[in-house]
Amino acid sequence: MKTNNLKRILFVGYNFSPELTGIGKYSGEMMHWLAEKGHECTVLTSYPYYPYWKIQKPYRKNRFWYKKEVTKFESGGKLRIIRCPMYVPNRPSGLKRMLLDCTFSLSTFLVSIPLLCCKKYSRIITVAPSFQIGLLGVFYKKLKGAMHIHHIQDMQIEAAQDLGMIKSPKLLKALYGIEKYIYKHTDIISSISEGMIEKIEQKAQKPITFFPNWTETKNFYPIMKNSKLKEQFGFKPTDFIVLYSGGIGEKQGLDSILTSAKELENHKQLQFIICGTGPYKEILKEKAENMNLNNVHFMPLQPKECFNEFLNVADLHLVIQKEKASDLVMPSKLTTILAVGGLSLITANPNSSLHRVVSKHGMGILVAPENQEALNKGILIGLGEVNNQNIKDAARNYAEKYLAIDTIMQNFNEKITTKPNRQVLQFVD
Numbered sequence: 533m534k535t536n537n538l539k540r541i542l543f544v545g546y547n548f549s550p551e552l553t554g555i556g557k558y559s560g561e562m563m564h565w566l567a568e569k570g571h572e573c574t575v576l577t578s579y580p581y582y583p584y585w586k587i588q589k590p591y592r593k594n595r596f597w598y599k600k601e602v603t604k605f606e607s608g609g610k611l612r613i614i615r616c617p618m619y620v621p622n623r624p625s626g627l628k629r630m631l632l633d634c635t636f637s638l639s640t641f642l643v644s645i646p647l648l649c650c651k652k653y654s655r656i657i658t659v660a661p662s663f664q665i666g667l668l669g670v671f672y673k674k675l676k677g678a679m680h681i682h683h684i685q686d687m688q689i690e691a692a693q694d695l696g697m698i699k700s701p702k703l704l705k706a707l708y709g710i711e712k713y714i715y716k717h718t719d720i721i722s723s724i725s726e727g728m729i730e731k732i733e734q735k736a737q738k739p740i741t742f743f744p745n746w747t748e749t750k751n752f753y754p755i756m757k758n759s760k761l762k763e764q765f766g767f768k769p770t771d772f773i774v775l776y777s778g779g780i781g782e783k784q785g786l787d788s789i790l791t792s793a794k795e796l797e798n799h800k801q802l803q804f805i806i807c808g809t810g811p812y813k814e815i816l817k818e819k820a821e822n823m824n825l826n827n828v829h830f831m832p833l834q835p836k837e838c839f840n841e842f843l844n845v846a847d848l849h850l851v852i853q854k855e856k857a858s859d860l861v862m863p864s865k866l867t868t869i870l871a872v873g874g875l876s877l878i879t880a881n882p883n884s885s886l887h888r889v890v891s892k893h894g895m896g897i898l899v900a901p902e903n904q905e906a907l908n909k910g911i912l913i914g915l916g917e918v919n920n921q922n923i924k925d926a927a928r929n930y931a932e933k934y935l936a937i938d939t940i941m942q943n944f945n946e947k948i949t950t951k952p953n954r955q956v957l958q959f960v961d
Contacts, residue, residue: 545659548577567611626697633662661688666714684723726885746937747867754873755844775846778865780810807831848914855901873928895927
């Protein structure tokens with residue numbers, strides 16, 4: 533990297549490392565990568581809370597005030613993290629999530645005021661959700677002349693509307709109006725899937741950059757014989773493990789896993805694992821108990837050092853979403869499953885970008901979303917198919933070719949360190 537391409541970068545987003553899943557994982561890895569390449573980076577974020585929905589140790593004692601962390605790199609780059617207080621609900625609802633967003637917006641705005649008097653950041657990156665954080669990016673751009681990059685991980689307003697979290701037409705109109713203003717005054721808008729890009733382009737009336745989530749292909753890889761791994765995690769070598777690992781929220785539609793476990797309980801080798809945490813987990817556990825399910829096992833989120841082995845335990849991975857969310861939210865868990873060469877059962881609409889990519893590269897079993905019969909049939913296909921190795925090989929090959937972090941981040945780094953243009957980056961042919 534040429535010295536004159538090194539930038540002072542300001543990042544704003546409430547999910548960040550050390551969160552191990554979801555948006556925080558990608559935001560943390562992105563900014564560490566940029567700092568390692570020599571950029572001087574400042575991060576305005578909150579204390580880690582996702583997917584537990586409570587501030588994690590050892591950050592709890594500082595959660596009501598600001599906290600700074602600084603890391604320096606051999607390249608000369610620096611990563612300064614300023615953690616900002618915000619309200620985190622134990623049981624998130626539409627109103628409580630709005631309060632979370634508003635308190636973070638306020639605390640980051642207050643801490644950004646002194647930054648206006650410091651040396652200029654030439655780039656400011658904001659991540660949605662929360663979508664209104666883009667207002668801070670627009671504000672800083674107008675005052676300091678920085679390039680504003682607004683990255684959309686989740687179409688927050690649409691998701692809240694579709695799931696019935698926000699029902700007021702006046703409120704929705706106001707939120708969409710704020711979003712439109714952000715889009716109009718942003719230099720680069722990026723998102724993670726082709727389907728999301730198509731929807732955002734319709735609203736923004738400008739080209740959107742494709743900036744997909746990646747995976748660590750060096751740390752996550754296939755382990756060919758998983759019989760011993762199954763015993764290591766408390767299962768029989770002959771068990772057929774069906775795994776869901778990720779956030780446990782209402783939008784995933786995970787009740788269908790319990791129904792499958794009940795309707796397929798005559799297949800004694802089938803064992804279902806629901807791994808992770810989230811506001812809906814206790815509800816699921818209670819339902820499983822009421823259904824007398826002995827083939828469903830709930831496990832906590834696994835530490836990163838053993839996560840590759842844990843994913844390799846599974847004979848079939850479930851990537852489940854509700855129909856309305858199937859093209860608005862690109863499932864980040866899928867990238868890591870592809871890296872380990874996992875056999876995935878994916879619910880996706882035939883006209884969605886996710887369905888097109890998976891079908892084109894032959895790297896998963898596709899079934900209709902919110903269709904219990906289709907889900908059950910897909911599980912039995914995974915159980916009985918003798919040619920699943922071809923799908924697993926295709927998954928790993930796709931991850932190596934398109935989802936390696938260095939490939940994606942090098943393209944993104946080039947995009948934000950050169951003069952803005954209207955070209956759309958493509959990583960998937």
